Amino acid sequence: MSNITDIIHSIPVDPLTGAISVPIYQTSTFIQEAPGVNKGYDYARSGNPTRTALEDLIAHLEDGQVGAAFGSGLAAIDAVIKLLQSGDEILAVDDIYGGAFRLFTQVYQKFGITVNYVDATKAENVFDAITPKTKLIWIETPTNPTLKIADIAAIARIAKSSGCWLCVDNTFASPALQKPLSLGADIVVHSATKYLGGHSDLIAGLVVTKEKELGEKIRFIQNASGAILSPFDSWLVIRGIETLPLRIKQHCANAQLVAEYLEAHLAVDKVFYPGLPSHVNHEIAKQQAKGFGGIVSFSLKNDTEEAAVKLVISTKLFKLAESLGGVKSLLCHPANMTHKSIPAAKRRAAGVADSLVRLSVGLEDAEDLIADLEQALNQLSNTEGVSSLTEKKQIAI
Incomplete structure (x- = not known):
């Protein structure tokens, strides 16, 4: 069965x-x-x-x-x-x-x-x-x-x-x-x-x-x-x-596309998603799980809290909120939200950078979600006018 x-x-x-x-x-x-x-x-x-x-x-x-x-x-x-x-x-x-x-x-x-x-x-x-x-x-x-x-x-x-x-x-x-x-x-x-x-x-x-x-x-x-x-x-x-199996399947598919897009963007420093071959634990994730989930995190080249905050208040489809795993896409700034109770030095030592942004990739059309992230990332001062979709990598959606 x-x-x-x-x-x-x-x-x-x-x-x-x-x-x-x-x-x-x-x-x-x-x-x-x-x-x-x-x-x-x-x-x-x-x-x-x-x-x-x-x-x-x-x-x-x-x-x-x-x-x-x-x-x-x-x-x-x-x-x-x-x-x-x-x-x-x-x-x-x-x-x-x-x-x-x-x-x-x-x-x-x-x-x-x-x-x-x-x-x-x-x-x-x-x-x-x-x-x-x-x-x-x-x-x-x-x-x-x-x-x-x-x-x-x-x-x-x-x-x-x-x-x-x-x-x-x-x-x-x-x-x-x-x-x-x-x-x-x-x-x-x-x-x-x-x-x-x-x-x-x-x-x-x-x-x-x-x-x-x-x-x-x-x-x-x-x-x-x-x-x-x-x-x-x-x-x-x-x-x-x-409806869990069907929702999870779409969460995973959308998250994979979003992660691939972010990995190619000029403003992004690191992307954390087990579905990427570049993820250090990619192989064990493949062995013990049937998919890589709907959560994608990434840090910015401009590794500052100010840059992350500017980003998370600039999206339109990704809503700024605590929690994850729902139908609608959410994003948060862990250093100021979900992980604020952890001392800054300990948080950074565990890899939670000041510029880290966590995405809960929902069930919307992946192309729309990527376009939303594109416009938000391009609002950062060091990437205005840069289109990662056209200048770095084309992703089939």
Whole structure:
């Protein structure tokens, strides 16, 4: 069965009515026949049929045993960190999402959980950085925002040999492109706000575990902490997943064309996209994923914050906003937006330059998106009148 068919038909038909759309059980509680005797649900924080449908769906799509849905991506990350205790260490990818960095350093470090950061593009760096206190290895692949790629299978072997859990943030790829649990990871997290939801109309997070016992620990934390996803938002994520394979296919196709265009532009310094043969991790990306995703980042020859800000306020189709993975194209300036919570020196050391711009390439016509970037780039003082399409490289769209 193809991945597209599997995703579509993994969404259940309602067994009570035959409804082809999962019903929204908008209720806070459930009637019991006697104390402790119910139809599988007693209180909506502990479980809701709509949320259960989503949790079972994402567990299936990620080849896991247990799924849990949370009120945001950060709530999902928070639940995973609560598996640890004071004195434990996290080994995290250096080019990390700013919200995760803030949670790790400003919330959990004061409780005695230490976080060390490492360039995970080389598995030996991870191996060398592990200590006896390391209990969790945390990677994003691709990373946010410089799209570094980590070898999941190699790092999973290191984690297993060291007695650590490996958690992979699979937000940028989604299970349509990459399945970390099948490559040896123990836990997968998603900001379902992004590609899984796909329409910029919800906030949600998901955790999936490879083993049932670990999943039950996450479920306990979910119920005890209460950061659950609502029935309506659960339904929105399910609806988004129905079109995920088709959307991801177009995101990838558009992003490839945009990346190729940017790589040829005179004003652009570096382009970060795993689909480019010039990307340092291109080969491992090809091996462990079915596509390269819809995110493209690039830095400018004029490596200043001022140049990047001028660019991001000059586009017309690419809208300046936080988030990614929706139908409409977005762009942001990570140094001032998504990664502002990371100290400037640390941010730059991880490759997030002051001029770095992150694109979430949407589903518009690629030719229109490239024309929008062309006019914005040509507004920069050092490239006025320069047309990269005509002077450097022709791209078939």
